[in-house]
Amino acid sequence: MADRSLLDEHRSRPGLMLALLGNEAMRRLRDAHTAHGLSPRQFELLGLLHDRGPLGQTELGQLMGIAPSILVTQLNPLETEDLIVRERDQADRRRHVVALTDTGRTRLREASKAQHEAEDALFAKLTATQRQQLGRLLTVIRDDLTNGDDKCASPASLEEQQPK
Template sequence: MSRGRRRSGETERTGFLLARHGGIANARLRQALGLAGLSPRHGMTLTRLAETGSMTQQSLLDILGVDASVLVTLLNELEDEGLVQRRRDPTDRRRHIVEITPAGSAALDKVDAAVDQVERDLFTALSTEQVDQLHELLTRVRTSVNDPACTED
């Protein structure tokens, strides 16, 4: 039987099921992060900067896998809120170095708490091993944040 085909006893195709759960997870994350004045992409950007430390804007672009104009908008918003800082690279004035600020680290604590709560609510019926397995499987699904259908902010 081909992938995604309904098997005996299944009432929904995998793609429909994933779309429904993804939509619900997205809405819950947006709501939870919105209370901190952030979007999921803001949260992802702060998380990456906290994990890797200071980096060039190009490196951050490569890691996040977003369009350059999207990254500039994100960084402008985060910089306006004092959550990240951009400065010229002293060794190459054409490049910008991006780093999380102390206020950004404090905001990241709110991001982590919000995401933790959403994940607890979503995965309450799953064991830790099942959540880890789901994560592993989802990382192998072929999608991209640059897909025109992606409305992730």
């Protein structure tokens, strides 16, 4: 019997499988977000506003790990679509505060539901216990790679790596 081919050996390696599955998962999640008019980065931005409430524009950019000029390119279309509002801080007129609107909250909820459906389809062959176990294992790997700073798993960083 011949030895397994080098290609077959590498196809079954966890690193390559994770990379290939990661590409497919990102494509499906991006499709779920864009079906609702959001990029993964915009989904993250709206999610931060949902979870933390109104944030200063500078703080929002820092949380997302993006430059102010890039943040503005994300905020402008969201503001045009009435998904967010930007207002000057009454205590510090130099500071802009970004808040989620009711329309933004609705859009985020719809995109979130679509993301859950995409994940359910992606993991359809796994039991609930297996999904929890996979989540725990991936968290261990992520935390080891990032020393717990959670930066490597942001949708914004994933979006930057994908071809347009």
